[in-house]
Amino acid sequence: MDGNGRWAKKRLLPRMVGHTRGVETVRDVVKQCVELGVEYLTLFAFSSENWRRPPDEVKFLMGLFMEALKREVVKLHQNQIRLVMIGDRSRFDPQLLSAIEEGERLTQNNTRLTLTIAANYGGRWDIQQAMQRMLAANPALVNGFSESDLSEHLSMRYAPEPDLFIRTGGEKRISNFLLWQLAYAELYFTDTLWPDFNEDAFMQAIHSYRQRERRFGRTSEQVSGNA
Numbered sequence: 001m002d003g004n005g006r007w008a009k010k011r012l013l014p015r016m017v018g019h020t021r022g023v024e025t026v027r028d029v030v031k032q033c034v035e036l037g038v039e040y041l042t043l044f045a046f047s048s049e050n051w052r053r054p055p056d057e058v059k060f061l062m063g064l065f066m067e068a069l070k071r072e073v074v075k076l077h078q079n080q081i082r083l084v085m086i087g088d089r090s091r092f093d094p095q096l097l098s099a100i101e102e103g104e105r106l107t108q109n110n111t112r113l114t115l116t117i118a119a120n121y122g123g124r125w126d127i128q129q130a131m132q133r134m135l136a137a138n139p140a141l142v143n144g145f146s147e148s149d150l151s152e153h154l155s156m157r158y159a160p161e162p163d164l165f166i167r168t169g170g171e172k173r174i175s176n177f178l179l180w181q182l183a184y185a186e187l188y189f190t191d192t193l194w195p196d197f198n199e200d201a202f203m204q205a206i207h208s209y210r211q212r213e214r215r216f217g218r219t220s221e222q223v224s225g226n227a
């Protein structure tokens with residue numbers, strides 16, 4: 001979700017207004033996913049590098065996160081949405097942390113849509129922590145381990161690998177998002193700024209995805225059944 005700051009700047013508004021509008025987009029996109037039957041939506045809300053932003057902005061974002069949780073968790077639950085947070089939790093303030101845990105507990109058995117919020121998340125951190133936990137659980141794996149030995153310990157072990165990755169805001173980078181899991185994801189980049197990422201923009205991304213041929217290393221003939 002990129003482009004909140006630029007969206008605000010274009011309107012001569014403080015960056016924070018862009019972030020507030022960004023939360024509206026989150027709400028709309030979640031709703032659309034439910035309508036479309038998307039089962040997993042993962043949003044990169046705050047990266048482990050975002051702490052480098054001005055302290056006021058970091059504070060504002062944390063406040064926004066807290067407010068949104070308080071306001072939305074019951075609605076998520078009513079709509080059978082499971083909320084999960086991934087990322088290094090050690091840096092969050094205890095109040096925010098308990099709001100997150102409470103939201104996760106309340107919604108844990110919901111199955112319609114799993115909404116994962118990546119906060120203080122980094123793809124490299126994820127692989128590192130998975131490796132550490134894998135070896136702690138089974139030290140013999142130091143002599144060799146499989147992909148699934150490791151992936152069982154990744155933050156998103158509960159979800160299938162993503163089909164579609166969308167980055168708004170014009171940048172063409174992954175920026176340390178789900179590095180391991182994106183190996184075969186279809187990548188979609190759009191100049192649309194996150195607060196402008198409306199239903200049409202989302203449908204364009206979905207249409208683009210539908211036109212792709214996913215070969216997973218095979219030939220086109222194999223995939224189309226003509227081989």
Ligand code: IPE
Nearest residue numbers: 001002003004005006007045
């Ligand atoms: C993305 O918007 C939101 C967060 C990282 C929280 P930005 O804040 O990165 O917006 P730009 O890139 O400055 O426009």
Ligand code: MG
Nearest residue numbers: 002003004169
């Ligand atoms: Mg940005």
